[in-house]
Amino acid sequence: MSLQQQNVFREKHVDLNSIKELPDSYTWSSVDSCPSSNSSEPVPVINLEDPNAMKHVGHACKTWGVFQVTNHGIPTSLLNSMEASGRKLFSLPFQQKLKAARLPDGVSGYGVARISSFFPKLMWSEGFTLVDSPHHHAQKLWPQGSGNFCDVIEEYKKEMNKLANKVMWLILGSLGIKKEDIKWGEIKEACAALQLNSYPSCPDPDRAMGLAAHTDSTLLTILHQNNTSGLQAHREGVGWVTVEPIEGALVVNIGDLVQILSNGLYSSVLHRAMVNRTQHRLSIAYLYGPPSNVRIAPLSKLTDNVNIPPLYRAVTWSEYLGTKAKHFNKALSFVSLCAPTSVFVDGNDNNKSNKSVLVG
Numbered sequence: 113m114s115l116q117q118q119n120v121f122r123e124k125h126v127d128l129n130s131i132k133e134l135p136d137s138y139t140w141s142s143v144d145s146c147p148s149s150n151s152s153e154p155v156p157v158i159n160l161e162d163p164n165a166m167k168h169v170g171h172a173c174k175t176w177g178v179f180q181v182t183n184h185g186i187p188t189s190l191l192n193s194m195e196a197s198g199r200k201l202f203s204l205p206f207q208q209k210l211k212a213a214r215l216p217d218g219v220s221g222y223g224v225a226r227i228s229s230f231f232p233k234l235m236w237s238e239g240f241t242l243v244d245s246p247h248h249h250a251q252k253l254w255p256q257g258s259g260n261f262c263d264v265i266e267e268y269k270k271e272m273n274k275l276a277n278k279v280m281w282l283i284l285g286s287l288g289i290k291k292e293d294i295k296w297g298e299i300k301e302a303c304a305a306l307q308l309n310s311y312p313s314c315p316d317p318d319r320a321m322g323l324a325a326h327t328d329s330t331l332l333t334i335l336h337q338n339n340t341s342g343l344q345a346h347r348e349g350v351g352w353v354t355v356e357p358i359e360g361a362l363v364v365n366i367g368d369l370v371q372i373l374s375n376g377l378y379s380s381v382l383h384r385a386m387v388n389r390t391q392h393r394l395s396i397a398y399l400y401g402p403p404s405n406v407r408i409a410p411l412s413k414l415t416d417n418v419n420i421p422p423l424y425r426a427v428t429w430s431e432y433l434g435t436k437a438k439h440f441n442k443a444l445s446f447v448s449l450c451a452p453t454s455v456f457v458d459g460n461d462n463n464k465s466n467k468s469v470l471v472g
């Protein structure tokens with residue numbers, strides 16, 4: 113990064129651990145006006161070894177767009193090592209983390225949430241995005257040697273890929289889709305990014321926002337959260353529901369690309385992360401998408417061009433990420449084939465879903 117870029121970057125980046133009082137630039141006036149729902153129904157928890165797992169996955173996708181999985185096959189030791197690697201990274205001195213800062217137009221590296229530019233207030237979090245090999249970043253962060261950091265990341269990505277494939281086939285199976293119905297056949301060539309999120313303890317958590325409401329631009333996202341609650345999912349007609357951490361369980365979020373693929377039968381889930389006064393929260397998101405050359409469109413088996421027309425046009429993942437980077441919560445309507453009604457609300461208004469409603 114050039115000196116000039118570093119200066120621009122520093123203006124936007126603040127060491128949250130050094131702040132004792134919530135600055136105005138981090139104060140979200142609308143957070144306290146829309147309290148979390150007290151709904152007694154929790155987000156579904158699905159045992160992946162249950163013979164009825166596919167049916168449960170289908171139901172969870174239709175009703176919530178988010179669920180937790182147990183018996184997922186990821187060794188506890190790997191989850192612990194990944195969490196320790198995340199802690200090791202975020203506990204570095206701020207100036208050291210800045211050495212691996214994400215470039216202004218880049219994707220990977222240390223920085224604020226990419227969606228920050230769509231909001232008038234800043235988020236109480238720091239993130240680290242890894243797309244390719246972690247070695248380049250690790251060298252900058254730990255010039256004297258990064259220990260097992262890179263090995264853990266590579267192993268985590270490999271294991272997460274297997275799990276994401278498995279969950280993806282459960283989702284597709286629940287829609288009645290078989291392997292031969294998918295033109296891109298094996299999804300083992302799938303692409304992915306790893307997003308490490310750190311939410312330092314906050315002096316005024318009720319007026320701060322860790323990560324603002326968004327949907328993921330993925331097929332699905334697998335999230336490991338440490339034992340500190342903060343993740344909330346939005347359910348139509350219910351409101352914000354906390355996805356309570358369950359030891360050893362992983363959270364699966366349905367992303368926008370499954371909404372496209374399923375022709376809207378399964379909606380991506382709007383979610384956000386809250387912060388708390390005493391505990392540092394850490395989450396690790398495995399953002400799973402299709403191979404870069406594949407165009408994602410509503411599956412032909414789910415449309416008939418007469419009664420059920422395709423609702424979305426075909427897009428590649430990178431094309432969709434570009435649309436999301438430009439239009440954020442309006443991205444799905446930009447690939448929609450039907451006229452959207454104008455129901456978008458301000459992204460800072462957390463009381464309502466900020467996704468589009470499509471009229472056929």
Ligand SMILES: C=C1C[C@]23C[C@@]1(O)CC[C@H]2[C@@]12CCC[C@@](C)(C(=O)O1)[C@H]2[C@@H]3C(=O)O
Pocket residue numbers: 219225226227228241305307326327328329330399433436
């Ligand atoms: C693959 C990706 C999804 C993501 C944009 C990215 O290129 C890498 C970072 C991802 C992330 C993680 C935090 C929330 C999110 C909305 C963001 O700002 O960066 C997602 C992006 C996304 O799903 O659109």
Ligand SMILES: O=C(O)CCC(=O)C(=O)O
Pocket residue numbers: 307309323328333335337342343344383384385394395397
């Ligand atoms: O930290 C969390 O619980 C949410 C993270 C998230 O939504 C993301 O990384 O996309």
Ligand SMILES: [Fe+2]
Pocket residue numbers: 326327328333383
């Ligand atoms: Fe997310």
